[in-house]
Amino acid sequence: MQHYDAIVIGSGQAGTPLSKKLANSGLKTALIEKRWVGGTCVNDGCSPTKAMIASAKAVWVSENSARLGVLVEHAHVDFPSIIKRKNEIVTRMRENSEKGILETENLDLIYGTAAFSGMKQVTVQLQSGEEQVLTADRIYINTGLKPEVPDIPGIRDIEFLTSTSIMELDTVPEHLLILGSGYIGLEFGQMFRRFGSKVTVIEPSARILKHEEEDIAQNIADILSLEHIDILVKTEVMSLARQGGLICATLHSDGSTREVQCTHVLVAAGREPQTPALNLEMTGVKTDEKGYITVNDQLETSTEGIYALGDVKGGPAFTHIAFDDYRIIYENMDKPGSRSVQDRPVPYCMFIDPQLGRVGITETEAKEKGMDVKVAVLKNESVARSIETGDERGMMKAVVDAYTGQILGASILAEQGGEIVTILQMAMMGGITYDQIMNSVFAHPTYAESLNNLFSTLEK
Structure with missing residues (x-):
């Protein structure tokens, strides 16, 4: 000992x-x-x-x-x-x-x-x-x-993939069926679709990314659809079975069942x-x-x-x-008691393309708390830098206190969305109000400069 x-x-x-x-x-x-x-x-x-x-x-x-x-x-x-x-x-x-x-x-x-x-x-x-x-x-x-493995009949018999084992594949799956539409599922789904896989995402809820802004989640779904990724919401996997060289998934949706065949199954239903x-x-x-x-x-x-x-x-x-x-x-x-987990910011970035950068509360959360807020929304088709680089996908959204002008949260779905949202996080940490950002001088043309226009939507 x-x-x-x-x-x-x-x-x-x-x-x-x-x-x-x-x-x-x-x-x-x-x-x-x-x-x-x-x-x-x-x-x-x-x-x-x-x-x-x-x-x-x-x-x-x-x-x-x-x-x-x-x-x-x-x-x-x-x-x-x-x-x-x-x-x-x-x-x-x-x-x-x-x-x-x-x-x-x-x-x-x-x-x-x-x-x-x-x-x-x-x-x-x-x-x-x-x-x-x-x-x-x-x-x-x-x-x-x-990785958490859901209790689905047959799942232990099919050699399913997890977020760990999928990265050790030596060939690209022909058809990848993904259980779950969270960050892990969507990042791998888009990645392997671009590598050449057919990709089907199964989500039991009514929409993907249920903890994100509904319009942001829909925008992401639309972007993934443009890449021919099939997202099946309100759908559950009832069973999985090996059929020769394929895997047969029995799906239930809207009171009916159907079968989908795939070559690989990725379990991305939680940890x-x-x-x-x-x-x-x-x-x-x-x-x-x-x-x-x-x-x-x-x-x-x-x-x-x-x-x-x-x-x-x-x-x-x-x-x-x-x-x-x-x-x-x-x-x-x-210094005992000098730091705690209370009130620390929780920024994060989902590395789909375009990235989703997030910090603070959403519009839905603010309304559920009875807060009086203003919401700024700007589509990237109106962002000069997005137009110039040829990638107008996505949008920006920020929630501000209607009385103080303090920024309460933001969702940035854009190229380098994680970097852009960090600017807003620093503003939140420093108590900088939305109108100060709206009237700030940023280098042109940058993505950061689009924050001028984002908050200008609140003045209309």
Whole structure:
């Protein structure tokens, strides 16, 4: 049994910087990782998917360049090269992260699967097959999420894909059936459609992206439809079965059933916490009904000295939120109560094309709260930069307080939508009102300049 000052379970985007910071402060720290350093973001999520999305965007640009007077013959997709590039990026990022950990004094990197075997005791099943028992005064859980598999008859018999395994394919699927129309489903759907797959998206709800503005979601659906992606809303998969070299999906919609044949099925119906294997009952750490670890505003669990960071605690499942969790934990060590999860902005970007950048509340949320707001809307067909670059898809939308002029939220569906919405987030953080942005001088012609015109719609 070996005692540490601190144990961090999981080397994701919260666990890695936290473990290094703890060690650099003089605390003897153990960082336990069951697979690869970097967590989902580096290995299975942000970095690899965005690398592949960049390749898919290159296909779209080449096939839509005629409007710019550039004639290109049909783009040839070298899928093995796309996967090779993606793998090289992942390896580089993972190795750099691991190198930084190994070079940190007071920090031990332990590869294995951790489970609690006592209140402040962790037993690690090492990759070598041996066991190692660790104890610590402080323990930080950063184990993240894994794909959730819906209970559909036959699904375990078809070798379905997840957001992890789909990136290891060596050929492009002929027909990809996607269960779920959230960020993962739509990003992969558009990506593989551009690589040459036929794509069908199944969504049980009345529309895609039910947490987004309805007009934004409809605009996205229209854009994806232009790329010949079939989106079936109010549709449920009743069963899946292997039929020779194909998969047969029985679908139910509007009181009737039909069958659709495909070559591959991607499960993108949500993610779930990896808490069952942690043996949390040994610690008194409580979870909610879905298995997420419950924490207070300073991210401490129901057991003193044990904390949870990132996706495993529920809430917004974004890398930048996990990283901010690390900052909250560390800053509160020096100045207790100085930081909390309350009132922090939660920006995010969905990397479909065009991107959807989001921050703050939506028009629907504002009305549900009884707030008096004004809503600015601008279609990109009226944006000079969009016209000049030949991509007028999408729209911009912002919600402002009718009395104070403060910006309350924004949805930017546009080329570089994630960058544009960041400008509005900074305005929100600094208390800058919409009319100040409307009257600001921005470089011409830029996407940022379109914010002048967006807020000018409120003056008409």
